[in-house]
């Protein structure tokens with residue numbers, strides 16, 4: 001028997017929505033899903049045929065090297081042709097592709113598909129002029145300006161492997177990623193804006209790549225124009241984009257890419273060690289992001305789509321750049337924060353551009369709820385027809401608020417569960433098909449065979465999420481660490497299933513409910529942070545002997561971080577000073593977004609007799625729950641002391 005739904009309310013799509021949807025009705029979904037699992041090669045071959053290839057594939061799926069599955073083997077294409085040239089050739093050259101809204105409200109730019117193609121070609125030629133070619137690594141550290149999407153596409157145009165580093169990461173994080181990939185070039189800007197404050201991106205890059213011998217050039221996009229002296233230093237290897245761009249040819253033919261040539265690396269946190277470079281290749285990722293965008297968001301000509309994520313995360317890669325542009329619709333790209341200059345900025349943008357499809361994160365929805373309905377109701381949101389969420393479980397209250405206040409009780413909500421590693425949506429309602437339930441990511445996308453398993457691999461209704469069959473956009477590896485790829489994702493059930501690291505419930509209707517991570521990864525405002533990463537930052541402090549970091553529920557962020565830190569015996573000092581120093585270390589080694597909510601200093605941590613820290617007890621303490629079994633503790637008094645310390 002299946003588990004009962006945590007929330008039993010059901011919201012079927014309106015008949016009007018169903019009548020016009022790209023995929024309509026449960027029967028159509030069931031038939032398509034069945035075919036996609038019974039005959040994946042036929043199904044995915046048909047979808048891929050909707051796109052442009054330079055040479056067709058010989059075989060849709062090759063599973064002989066599992067768990068590295070290859071898709072569209074022998075096929076040649078270039079994803080930018082499907083994002084840009086195809087639309088320009090089909091008469092969309094003058095249609096808007098990017099409607100860019102800067103953080104300063106008077107700064108806007110519109111790029112049509114024709115203009116975007118021209119920009120990408122020129123940018124691609126600049127990369128070539130700087131010695132970048134097929135297979136070379138390029139790190140991108142830019143604010144949310146059009147050049148972020150342009151530079152990503154320019155890399156894809158010439159076959160360079162991009163690694164976008166979210167512009168909230170620190171210099172040290174840039175260094176780790178550049179060194180791991182051995183990037184040849186970094187693309188950055190003189191600065192960016194965040195809530196009216198200038199971010200000195202170029203300075204951060206200078207610090208990050210100071211010791212990176214692989215870096216030949218730093219390409220700098222001018223963002224601050226005539227304003228104050230940005231950047232502070234200028235080195236021999238630095239090149240202004242606006243100075244070199246006029247010197248290169250305008251046209252750049254797309255590089256012929258093998259379907260399995262690398263498209264990009266994107267670093268993400270795991271439960272151990274440093275962030276890993278998740279590898280995505282060309283053909284499968286292209287086809288999967290194309291179809292998921294088309295069906296999950298029901299994209300049509302005339303839509304104005306807006307995803308509020310940053311291109312620095314996978315959401316922006318798949319559902320700002322690649323998937324959305326392949327569908328040829330217009331989209332808003334916004335540089336700034338949701339509450340700058342005030343808490344109504346998002347809704348003002350929806351009204352201004354008549355956004356029809358809006359995709360955001362639960363943490364943003366909870367923040368809006370807290371800021372108050374008055375910021376929403378003063379704007380005309382009647383253009384909206386579909387809403388989406390991504391990044392973390394959405395609590396039913398936030399779902400209902402989104403449904404009522406933003407969606408006027410008529411817009412379907414697609415709660416999309418997926419990961420950096422999966423490349424695209426895996427569990428998601430389809431808006432013309434699925435009766436949604438608040439808090440559930442509902443059912444598998446076409447081609448996805450999902451299950452809830454126990455530790456031994458038996459099906460259960462409350463356990464761990466598993467994916468049974470390969471899908472086109474799945475990761476192909478962890479850069480430079482094949483063993484880590486196998487250990488992390490394929491070992492749990494003997495190589496038979498992909499292990500995403502999330503807990504799940506499957507209810508009586510076969511709907512999936514994600515219950516959160518089952519490993520030591522914490523999801524703070526939809527950002528993945530490995531507790532081990534923070535712990536290794538803390539132990540670099542000379543006064544720290546050991547630390548344990550846990551995730552705790554947080555009203556707005558979904559989860560927050562709490563750090564327990566043990567100071568070395570005999571070391572004298574003040575907690576307030578250590579706290580400040582440790583916070584500064586997190587800022588400089590990872591980024592401000594990874595700061596813990598609370599740092600608790602204590603003399604000891606609850607450990608088993610074999611010396612293992614009992615994180616479960618730390619979570620009980622932090623959440624003020626009755627403590628679980630403490631009989632295995634080496635020293636039970638440690639817990640009482642910690643409780644007092646935590647409350648202090």
Ligand code: PRX
Nearest residue numbers: 390391392393415416417418419420514528
């Ligand atoms: O725990 C799941 C959570 O975010 C993780 C993936 O994080 P990342 O690779 O950074 O990608 C985020 C954007 C796709 C997952 O393992 N997660 C993502 N979407 C959802 C979610 N949890 C619940 N519901 C979701 N819709």
